[in-house]
Amino acid sequence: MTKRSHVKEVAFGRRNRPDVADLPHRIVLKNHRDLEGRAHRIWYRRGAVLVLTVFLALGAANVFGQRPVGHTVSTPAASLELYAPTGLRGGLMWEARFTITAHRDVKNALLQLSPGWLESMQMNTVEPSPLGQASRNGDLFLTLGHIPAGHTYRLFMEFQVTPTNVGQRHTDVTLYDGATKLIHLSRVITVYP
Amino acid sequence: MDIVGRGVVVFAFLYVLMRIMGRRELSTLEPFDLILLIILGDAVQQGLTQDDYSLTGAMLAVGTIAVLQIGMSYANFRFPRLRPWLDGQPLVILQDGKPIEKNMRRERLTVDDIAEAARKEGIGKLDEVAWAVMETSGTISFIKKSDS
Numbered sequence: 001m002t003k004r005s006h007v008k009e010v011a012f013g014r015r016n017r018p019d020v021a022d023l024p025h026r027i028v029l030k031n032h033r034d035l036e037g038r039a040h041r042i043w044y045r046r047g048a049v050l051v052l053t054v055f056l057a058l059g060a061a062n063v064f065g066q067r068p069v070g071h072t073v074s075t076p077a078a079s080l081e082l083y084a085p086t087g088l089r090g091g092l093m094w095e096a097r098f099t100i101t102a103h104r105d106v107k108n109a110l111l112q113l114s115p116g117w118l119e120s121m122q123m124n125t126v127e128p129s130p131l132g133q134a135s136r137n138g139d140l141f142l143t144l145g146h147i148p149a150g151h152t153y154r155l156f157m158e159f160q161v162t163p164t165n166v167g168q169r170h171t172d173v174t175l176y177d178g179a180t181k182l183i184h185l186s187r188v189i190t191v192y193p
Numbered sequence: 194m195d196i197v198g199r200g201v202v203v204f205a206f207l208y209v210l211m212r213i214m215g216r217r218e219l220s221t222l223e224p225f226d227l228i229l230l231i232i233l234g235d236a237v238q239q240g241l242t243q244d245d246y247s248l249t250g251a252m253l254a255v256g257t258i259a260v261l262q263i264g265m266s267y268a269n270f271r272f273p274r275l276r277p278w279l280d281g282q283p284l285v286i287l288q289d290g291k292p293i294e295k296n297m298r299r300e301r302l303t304v305d306d307i308a309e310a311a312r313k314e315g316i317g318k319l320d321e322v323a324w325a326v327m328e329t330s331g332t333i334s335f336i337k338k339s340d341s
Contacts, residue, residue: 027326029285035295038277041277
């Protein structure tokens with residue numbers, strides 16, 4: 001406390017002393033009892049509590065991720081459903097489930113995953129194991145093989161987020177039958193710190 | 194770099210959290226509060242160091258918290274105008290044996306709370322108290338009337 005403000009405070013204390021006995025040292029009634037100039041500060045605290053509550057409500061509403069959501073794209077040839085979270089946080093373990101339903105015979109199903117799927121992600125397992133894996137122009141290609149008309153192929157991939165992997169990444173999925181593109185699903189994943 | 198950044202964010206968040214929780218919660222350490230404190234520490238640790246088990250990581254995390262705490266302490270000492278914001282201010286909650294309801298409500302205090310704190314100080318009746326002041330630490334100081 002500066003010398004001037006200290007003098008002011010002492011002088012103020014003296015002015016108040018006749019009112020009550022034994023006023024504790026450096027307690028200024030105007031400020032510490034009557035809350036002059038600080039009564040409104042309770043609203044800052046209440047505002048901060050409100051902000052915190054909103055933050056928690058957003059978390060509960062899946063804004064910061066973890067809960068999986070389903071995306072389905074359907075064409076005359078096949079439909080692809082991706083069930084995976086779009087928001088994640090560092091260190092989380094998560095699953096992506098791909099459900100491919102062939103409306104007609106898909107002779108050689110290939111699943112193309114953009115690099116965002118594996119960038120700073122630990123891939124724990126892929127079930128069932130694809131027939132083959134390859135990289136084309138930086139994308140991951142999984143060979144799933146033949147899916148007869150009317151049949152469903154379900155692929156599970158388990159990941160864990162590397163804690164430093166913060167930000168947004170494209171996690172597009174494309175389904176091919178050989179060289180023919182059947183379905184494209186555009187998607188962005190957000191990793192929160 | 195990342196761990197230092199997380200340390201800064203965690204420190205800032207906890208500082209604001211402690212300020213908005215109010216003093217009463219900080220001063221009491223009932224068994225349940227103790228359990229909450231342990232859970233809080235554990236939850237913070239996960240976010241702070243995550244999967245870093247290294248000694249360097251631990252030193253960076255602890256060092257960041259320590260330096261920020263020293264910085265806050267220095268700011269508190271050096272800039273008196275910041276003190277009400279950083280530490281809060283004492284609050285008179287009882288005068289001449291009479292509770293000041295408005296101020297007690299502000300800190301979610303009841304007369305029973307004050308009476309309990311008074312008993313811990315060896316004061317049997319609030320009438321004996323000239324002043325009760327809730328300090329910035331959350332503890333309640335009692336000044337007895339001169340004739341009691």
